[in-house]
Amino acid sequence: MVKSAPPPIASRKPSKVEGIKENSNFLREPVATQILEDTTHFSEDAIQILKFHGSYQQDNRDNRVKGQEKDYQFMLRTKNPGGLVPPQLYLALDKLADEYGNHTLRATTRQGFQLHGILKKNLKAAIASIIQNLGSTLGACGDINRNVMAPPVPLKNRADYQYAWEYAQNIADLLSPQTGAYYEIWLDGEKAISAEESPEVKAARERNGNGTIVHDTEEPLYGTHYMPRKFKVSVTVPGDNSIDLYSQDLTLVVITDEQDNLQGFNIFAGGGLGRTHNKEETFARVADPIGYVAKDDVYDAVKAIVATQRDYGDRSDRRHARLKYLINDWGVDKFRAKVEEYFGKPLAPFQPLPEFKYEDFLGWHEQGDGNLFLGISIDNGRVKDEGTFQLKTALREIVEQFNLPIRLTPHQNLIFYEIAPAQKSAIQEILDRCGIVTDPGKIEPLERYAMACPALPTCGLAITESERAIPGILARIRTLLDKVGLQNEHFVVRMTGCPNGCARPYMAELGFVGSAPESYQVWLGGSPDQTRLAQPYVEKLPDKDIESFLEPIFVFFKQSRKPQESFGDFCDRLGFDAIREFVAQYQPEPVTLTVEPEEPTLATKSRKARYRVSLHDDLYNKVKTTATSQGRSMTELVKEALDAYFQHLT
Template sequence: MSNNKLNTHPIHTTPPQNDVSNLPPSDAERFKRESNFLRGTIAKDLENGITGGFNSDNSQLIRLHGMYQQDDRDIRAQRAEQKLEPLINMMLRCRLPGGIITPKQWLAIDKFATQETWYGSIRLTTRQTFQFHGIFKRDLKSAHQLLHKIGLDSIATAGDVNRNVLCTSNPIESGVHQQAYAWASKISEHLLPKTRAYIEIWLDGKKLDTPDEEPILSSNYLPRKFKTTVVIPPLNDVDVHANDLNFVAIAEHGQLIGFNVLVGGGLAMTHGDKTTYPRKADDFGFIAVSDALTFAEAIVTTQRDWGNRSNRKNAKTKYTLERVGTENFKKEVELRAGMAFLPSKPYQFTARGDRIGWVKGIDDNWHLTLFIENGRLLDYVDKPLKTGVAKIAQIHQGDFRLTANQNLIVARVPASQKAEIEAIARQHGLIDESFSVQRQNSMACVSFPTCPLAMAEAERFLPDFITIIDGIMDKNNLSDDYIILRVTGCPNGCGRAMLAEIGLVGKAPGRYNLYLGGNREGTRIPRLYKENITVDEILTCIEQLIAKWSMQRNKNEGFGDFVIRTQVIAPVVNSAIDFYL
């Protein structure tokens, strides 16, 4: 069945069982409703030079324009003693579907980060884009206008909308990747907010007399953030089970024929609240490639209408599926799409990590994947990483691809330029053979000092922690092997620790919850092993378990599979039922 006609208005169907539409809405619904399609009084706040921040409603609304209001928590107490307001600044996240950016664009953002931000860095994120940290309010317009000038924007990279659409950074299967990337871009554009607020406020666009309309998102936008990916098996580098909507590319003879659609994944939870939990996505079935936008819209509008607008902790798509039933949600999607899902096509995920170093694509071009620890590009004393990437950008004729593992691919390099680019990378510390395979398969969120939600260190903690883990691996003759290890400073899921073989989730300064039992493919959620323990206690646990893994593992058995097989911990089968057992 196929029908390319898109629904442009809500379909009023029978409310689902366990309907929550009559419950009192959360305050977020109020300020979205009163915002006049995301305008609020942001423009007026920009003129207020007394404070470096925005008022409470506007500080939330700017998220839907791609920004978070933050402050430097390292100096918060010092400034309070001086009777000063916190050093309020903004994090701005670019919209970059599929993570592809040109060298010319890169040089422009590099210059802005150096000259106009407090921290001077570029942060590559797990959402396959980059962030500026430390933009003061007075410089926000120039940041947005710079992005616009080079063909980019930050629309809908945060807040209750469909966020930056991910796509597998596959440098080898170039033909299929190009097709998949094209659909990632189309899906991103189709699901964007249609309000002109961004253009009016940040680009000084002319206000029009015609009213705004949001045929897909509605004037109240979505109940909660919504994340979408396009993934090319066998590489699960985008972690499909961390996302609300996933299009698993199915190719035949080098041509993309369609997608298996996975719905309802998500990793965020709240400490102490057992109504919140990480959840894997459900496989709804196969669709033809030409029907991707129809189904994307149908899934988003179903979540828009059926999602929980009363309790934000239970507002994500994963909770909607648990509340109304996966089959009921799927049938509603089919009704809105005007066609049914077909049986899923077979596929398999075998790995998640990026292939660090040079690989040759089917188009005879070369691709260099650079490991960027924690995604932080900055010039360090012994490793001027940020300058190195800029120097590559000055001569590179292909493109850059940001990966969902916080790394950077110098893509489409002709053989004639390979040696020159490698020399620059080595001179600036972008190629470093001393980095272990364990370090390359470890990841952390930003956390302190900029994230207001951080409870414990993550990015600044991970490098030294991995050095100790490297020592343990070497001691057990495992220096050529690895464990998927991730650290997040809070339980909101940005570092995707809830799909790791070892996951640390911040509980308080110097204390974490330790989770075990994910797998290398990213298809199993780990379970809590020890709660609220110190780093020394964590290392004691890990050292004992790695020693057992080394001596008792089956051939090529991953750490996560080992701890499940040997009953160190029970597998999570259905997280809505057994995650807390």
């Protein structure tokens, strides 16, 4: 019988979380007991198990009051394979956001939704409502397979995209926990109505496959300890990197023949981005090509990879527990050999693939069967009503009136599909009335391709701001690009409030990773298509110094780039030594500030006198910031400063 955890390593005892999982009675306790208690929060042990049910306990740091209890609230995350959100589920989530949450929804970077601000007393009702409306939160968090991603674009005339959707759903079913705890706790034991599972998936889950199954347990694939850490899977098609395939633990790439018949899947494994500052043993890593598997064997191959990580992943050091570390420590050949032991035969050679490209599918498009789809950009995934911008209202009206399904995108956007051409004008009218831009050409490109995690105030891991900071930082970057003569330039900017990398900053051309309050580690050199890992350029950049830091790099880019070369490709080609050398020698052009006298003199009565004072950027920016904060003109502030200076001299 195969154990659900590897044999203990001498002198290395399992982490505390391993014991919590083992004693949870398959994810029941202590959540089942504590959800009935009239308290505002769960215990530390319960918090770990609650994650498997799709919820994180959080503290709104904006509302902290010294000497009082933390402002406990809960984030709920949905699991939507391939990003599918049925209309009934969307309307339920929209209602829950107002009834129990903070009046917003947030599309995640893994194609789910998050609800924020739910109180413990309302948690059971919220989860029950999601389940009853064709949704789930089970396995959206925790040491388990997370939401299975797939390209969101609904191209009905592309068989490979349809296969990607089908197998994303099937693999999500295959790797779903089998414990009854979820329905016992949140629905009092009632089983929800859900789509029927594929018979192939059910049979694959029960096949032993040379040790992939843990016998005599509620969890035949996971056992009593589940996975060492989270496990992330995606399914895509050749050339489509809308799902950031290199950042996943496991990616399957659909392979078809010339008649569009499914043949099998290429396998990538070992990607992952989470890391810890000042811990060199933790690092971001891109996935490796592992091999190819025929379609009839794909579920057994997936089980073999999961079982390898389950049995050999590090359960003593949670910072070293992801699959990427196992493959990095073992090497691809040893990992493949171990997978083949569980699989029962060799994997076939990796099939040739075209270059992968990133697309976001925004705007109006035909979906290949006479109907339309519409991709809507959502800034940092936050669905809300604010002033004349009424996105939450618009989406609710569209779903209510037209009963359209939704696909969430890995870039925190949203796609409506199955739109009859006759419905287009009415949908566009709703969006126009609510201030929603649907023409991607009218969206600021820096904003269009940027991503940020929620960070403060609710994420307990956040070191500094991210979602709330990035709009202002992108505006400052645009101003700087205009200043140095790169008016039409844009690139992929991603930001996180901590090094865990939820918005995948390590694949960006310019990545900001929170390293201290109002400071960021800066990563440069990722590719526009997210096929190359960026590298850390500076460890701690204060927010206020972003312009002076980036200006020389942008000037070097303008002067030394190749035709049509992207910013990330430029940084990767030139290397950091060359960039640092240019920055060290860079002398910014002085900024000219015009100062006018209070009253014209006899000498200037025939003309208006203007005197020019040159300031370097850092001083100019300080004057500008101070003048703005005080509601005064820069000229007035400079005069006052000079008067004070000369009075001091005398």
